[in-house]
Amino acid sequence: MEFTIKSGSPEKQRSACVVVGVFDNRKPSLSAELIDRASGGYISEIIRRGDMEGKLGSTLLLHNVRGTLADRVLLVGLGKERDFREREFRTAMRSAVHLLNETGSYEAVIYLTEEKVKRREVAWRVEHAVVVAMEAVYRFDEMKSQPAEVRRPLRKLTLSVPQRSDLTAGEAAAARGLAMAHGMNLTRDLGNLPGNVCTPTYLAERAQALAKELGFTCQVLDRPQLEELKMGSFLSVTAGSDQPPKFIVLEYSGAGKKQKPMVLVGKGITFDTGGISLKPGQDMDHMKYDMCGAASVIGTFRAVAELKAKINLVGLIAACENMPSGRATKPGDIVRSMSGQTIEVLNTDAEGRLILCDALTYAERFEPAAVVDIATLTGAMVVALGHIACGVFSNNEGLARALVAAGEEAFDRAWQMPLWEDYHDSLSSNFADFANIGNRAAGSVTAACFLSKFTKKYDWAHLDIAGIAWKEGKEKGATGRPVPLLATWLLAQETAG
Numbered sequence: 347m348e349f350t351i352k353s354g355s356p357e358k359q360r361s362a363c364v365v366v367g368v369f370d371n372r373k374p375s376l377s378a379e380l381i382d383r384a385s386g387g388y389i390s391e392i393i394r395r396g397d398m399e400g401k402l403g404s405t406l407l408l409h410n411v412r413g414t415l416a417d418r419v420l421l422v423g424l425g426k427e428r429d430f431r432e433r434e435f436r437t438a439m440r441s442a443v444h445l446l447n448e449t450g451s452y453e454a455v456i457y458l459t460e461e462k463v464k465r466r467e468v469a470w471r472v473e474h475a476v477v478v479a480m481e482a483v484y485r486f487d488e489m490k491s492q493p494a495e496v497r498r499p500l501r502k503l504t505l506s507v508p509q510r511s512d513l514t515a516g517e518a519a520a521a522r523g524l525a526m527a528h529g530m531n532l533t534r535d536l537g538n539l540p541g542n543v544c545t546p547t548y549l550a551e552r553a554q555a556l557a558k559e560l561g562f563t564c565q566v567l568d569r570p571q572l573e574e575l576k577m578g579s580f581l582s583v584t585a586g587s588d589q590p591p592k593f594i595v596l597e598y599s600g601a602g603k604k605q606k607p608m609v610l611v612g613k614g615i616t617f618d619t620g621g622i623s624l625k626p627g628q629d630m631d632h633m634k635y636d637m638c639g640a641a642s643v644i645g646t647f648r649a650v651a652e653l654k655a656k657i658n659l660v661g662l663i664a665a666c667e668n669m670p671s672g673r674a675t676k677p678g679d680i681v682r683s684m685s686g687q688t689i690e691v692l693n694t695d696a697e698g699r700l701i702l703c704d705a706l707t708y709a710e711r712f713e714p715a716a717v718v719d720i721a722t723l724t725g726a727m728v729v730a731l732g733h734i735a736c737g738v739f740s741n742n743e744g745l746a747r748a749l750v751a752a753g754e755e756a757f758d759r760a761w762q763m764p765l766w767e768d769y770h771d772s773l774s775s776n777f778a779d780f781a782n783i784g785n786r787a788a789g790s791v792t793a794a795c796f797l798s799k800f801t802k803k804y805d806w807a808h809l810d811i812a813g814i815a816w817k818e819g820k821e822k823g824a825t826g827r828p829v830p831l832l833a834t835w836l837l838a839q840e841t842a843g
Contacts, residue, residue, distance in 0.1 A: 348502040351507055353506060359414075359455045368399075376460070400424060404423035408421065422458065423441075432463060432474075438458055439456075439478040439479065440482050453501060455504040459505045469518070475503075526833050529833060532648050533826045537638045549641075553644055553663070562596060564596050564597075565597075575708070580593070580664050580704040582675040583621070583675065588669075591664075593705070594614075608657065610659070611705045611720070612664075613640060615633075617634055620670075621697060624695075647661055657836055677693060678692070680777060689781070691781075696783045703797060716806070718832070723810045724812055736753075736814050736828055737808075741807075752838060760831060790810050
């Protein structure tokens with residue numbers, strides 16, 4: 347979709363549709379008032395009759411409104427004016443774009459970006475309008491033999507800003523939002539592909555193609571190289587699969603060589619049966635999403651490279667399947683990690699931490715400024731935070747705060763969880779340095795504690811995205827999160843640098 351930024355009066359816009367807001371209690375926004383005056387009170391009459399009361403997300407499409415140059419005028423409910431914040435703005439935008447895409451308005455001018463959102467400037471509104479619009483029109487029909495056609499799909503949105511002095515900031519914000527949306531779409535595409543298509547090899551090939559397209563480097567390590575590196579923990583997870591493991595190393599250089607890189611580490615289990623500790627059959631198809639951490643790393647690289655951000659960034663993706671077979675790792679087996687530490691595998695379904703720990707050790711060679719791993723790691727995280735926020739665990743308070751703040755800015759929210767030494771006791775083992783699981787209590791915390799044993803040499807944070815990486819039910823599919831959080835955090839490093 348194409349986005350442009352403009353400043354001007356709504357009644358003077360030649361467009362397939364002009365979108366304006368109405369607040370709860372039937373109060374028109376300023377842009378709606380301007381159309382009302384031009385139409386001789388037509389909008390006021392519509393509101394007075396009760397056809398549009400301003401309930402958040404409600405819509406009313408009007409045709410041939412006199413006094414205007416647009417074919418249609420779309421009224422969108424904004425809810426209570428005093429409560430118009432980030433969530434309300436995004437909800438109104440999503441409702442508007444959904445309707446526009448369904449009604450054949452191939453282009454539109456949107457005035458919702460002129461509405462004041464508490465504590466947010468014009469640039470924030472434009473950036474989020476672009477991200478939400480792209481989310482609203484996203485479809486995954488790659489695997490369908492006859493994809494459903496959208497009649498005259500929405501192709502162009504013009505976002506209005508209050509003053510001409512806002513145009514430059516608005517254009518930069520639109521470019522930033524579009525790059526994030528492209529990264530999210532790529533992440534969603536990879537997550538939505540089935541496990542028989544999105545194998546470790548496929549993931550590596552997509553990463554290589556993206557690197558070639560956007561001008562960064564991609565190296566793929568195969569089993570012999572992983573064996574040479576002594577990544578015994580990673581290799582123990584892939585032992586039961588016929589699909590070869592891949593360790594993907596992405597490097598983007600947008601700053602000077604002296605600047606230490608940020609490192610993103612992604613969990614890339616392209617399908618997780620649980621291994622010998624086999625999962626129940628119901629909803630096991632969801633385990634194609636167990637590589638969404640890896641997909642978010644690739645999507646973030648797309649956003650960063652598209653914006654030509656002035657940072658140095660490394661991505662490490664451990665990709666494999668977790669399958670049962672005669673070769674598979676068994677509960678009670680002991681494996682040696684790349685760090686030299688030994689692990690008693692009490693449950694083969696706690697496999698994500700086993701591949702991540704070797705990737706985290708590999709990260710040491712880059713002498714990173716900070717390392718963030720992203721993983722659909724524990725069901726316990728879903729119990730703790732539901733499907734709203736991801737969990738943040740960190741050995742550095744400043745890093746944790748920065749990630750949480752980036753999540754607030756991006757409306758891709760995160761919540762800091764404890765990482766206290768007290769929790770480590772449950773990982774004790776009589777036979778190895780430690781076990782790969784603790785008891786049932788605080789499962790997301792003990793999983794993070796396990797990972798922390800491999801991150802002593804740098805500042806590190808772990809994002810458990812098990813609750814936010816995909817949706818179930820009618821809207822089933824990958825979400826593209828936490829690409830907005832990660833991209834926002836990384837772009838803030840560019841500013842700081």
